[in-house]
Amino acid sequence: MDTLHAVRAGGITRCFGEVVALDSVDLDVTQGQIHGLVGPNGAGKTTLLGLLLGLAVPDGGRLDILGTPVERALAVPDGVAGFVDAPGLYPSLTARQNLATLAGLRGEDVRTAGIDDVLDQVGLTDVADDRTRGFSLGMRQRLGLAAALLTRPRLLVLDEPANGLDPAGKRHVHRVLTRLAADGTSVVLSSHHMDDLEALCAEVTILDTGRVVFSGPLNKLAAENRELDYRLRTSDPDAARRQADGTAGIRIVDGAGAPQDSEVVVVRGLVPALDELVAGLVRSGVAVRELAPVVSPLEAAFLALTEQRENGG
Numbered sequence: 001m002d003t004l005h006a007v008r009a010g011g012i013t014r015c016f017g018e019v020v021a022l023d024s025v026d027l028d029v030t031q032g033q034i035h036g037l038v039g040p041n042g043a044g045k046t047t048l049l050g051l052l053l054g055l056a057v058p059d060g061g062r063l064d065i066l067g068t069p070v071e072r073a074l075a076v077p078d079g080v081a082g083f084v085d086a087p088g089l090y091p092s093l094t095a096r097q098n099l100a101t102l103a104g105l106r107g108e109d110v111r112t113a114g115i116d117d118v119l120d121q122v123g124l125t126d127v128a129d130d131r132t133r134g135f136s137l138g139m140r141q142r143l144g145l146a147a148a149l150l151t152r153p154r155l156l157v158l159d160e161p162a163n164g165l166d167p168a169g170k171r172h173v174h175r176v177l178t179r180l181a182a183d184g185t186s187v188v189l190s191s192h193h194m195d196d197l198e199a200l201c202a203e204v205t206i207l208d209t210g211r212v213v214f215s216g217p218l219n220k221l222a223a224e225n226r227e228l229d230y231r232l233r234t235s236d237p238d239a240a241r242r243q244a245d246g247t248a249g250i251r252i253v254d255g256a257g258a259p260q261d262s263e264v265v266v267v268r269g270l271v272p273a274l275d276e277l278v279a280g281l282v283r284s285g286v287a288v289r290e291l292a293p294v295v296s297p298l299e300a301a302f303l304a305l306t307e308q309r310e311n312g313g
C-alpha cells in the first residue's frame with residue numbers, strides 16, 4: 001500500500017456524452033499536502049473533485065485514494081470527506097443540530113464537545129443555535145467544513161471553499177486547513193482566488209478544458225521561463241526609466257494595470273534581466289525601494305492560459 005500518497009491518479013478520463021471533462025489527467029497528492037486545482041470555468045475541477053469524493057467513477061485511467069484503488073461502484077472512500085458545489089444542510093435545523101444529524105446518519109455518536117470544538121474551529125460558535133435557513137453562503141461553507149472535520153478525514157476535498165467568506169471567515173478556514181495539513185491530512189481544493197491558493201498550497205494543478213497544463217510546486221511556476229511585469233519603485237524614477245531602457249531584456253510597460261504612482265515604473269522581463277537592472281541602479285546610486293510582480297506568477301500563468309485561449313492558441 002502507498003502510504004505516502006493520498007491521491008494517485010494516472011490518465012484519468014471522464015466524459016459527459018460528447019464532452020470530455022477530464023482528458024488523461026495525472027494527479028499526485030502526498031500525505032499532509034494542500035493541493036490546489038485552478039482553471040477557467042468548465043476546466044474540469046469539480047468533475048475531478050467529484051471523483052475523489054466517490055460521487056462518480058472515471059471512465060478510464062487509474063485512481064488510488066488513500067492507498068486503495070477506486071472500484072466501479074460509487075461510494076465515498078474511507079477517510080475522505082468534503083463537498084462539491086455546496087454542502088448539503090438541513091435548513092430547518094440549527095448549525096449544531098445539523099452536525100449532530102449528519103454524524104448520526106453515519107452511525108456515529110459524536111459528543112457535544114466534539115461538535116462545539118469544530119464549530120469553534122470554523123468560527124460559528126455564536127450562531128451554533130441558529131437555523132441554517134438564514135445562513136449566508138460563507139456561513140454554509142464553514143458549516144460544511146465543520147461537518148467534514150467531525151469525520152477526522154485523512155483526505156479533505158473542497159470545491160471553492162473560499163466562496164462567500166469575509167476576511168474573518170477566511171482566516172478561520174485558512175487556519176483550519178493549515179492545521180489539518182500539519183497533522184498529516186491531505187487537502188485538495190479548487191479556487192478562483194489566486195491569493196488563497198498562494199497562501200495555502202504547496203502545489204497546484206492548472207487544468208484547461210480537461211487537460212493538465214501545469215502541476216507542481218508554486219515556486220516551479222515562478223521559475224518558469226515567463227516574463228512578468230514588476231512594479232519598480234526607486235528614489236529617482238527618471239533615472240530608473242533610463243536604466244531600464246538601457247538594460248537588455250527589459251521593457252518599460254506603461255499603463256500595465258498598476259495604480260497611478262509617479263514613483264513607480266512598471267518593467268517587463270525575465271529574472272536575470274531584472275537582476276541586471278537592479279545591479280545597474282545600485283551602481284548609479286539609485287535606491288530600489290520596491291520590486292514586486294504586478295500579478296503573482298500563478299495569476300500570470302492563469303492569465304496567459306486564458307489569453308492564449310481567447311486568441312485561439
Ligand SMILES: Nc1ncnc2c1ncn2[C@@H]1O[C@H](COP(=O)(O)OP(=O)(O)OP(=O)(O)O)[C@@H](O)[C@H]1O
Nearest residue numbers: 016019020021039040041042043044045046047048
Ligand atoms: N453532469 C454533467 N453533465 C454534462 N456535462 C457536465 C456535467 N458536469 C460537468 N459537465 C461538463 O464538464 C466540463 C467540466 O465541468 P466542471 O464543472 O468539472 O468544470 P469546473 O472547472 O469545475 O468549472 P467552474 O470553474 O465553472 O466550476 C464542462 O464542459 C461541463 O459543462
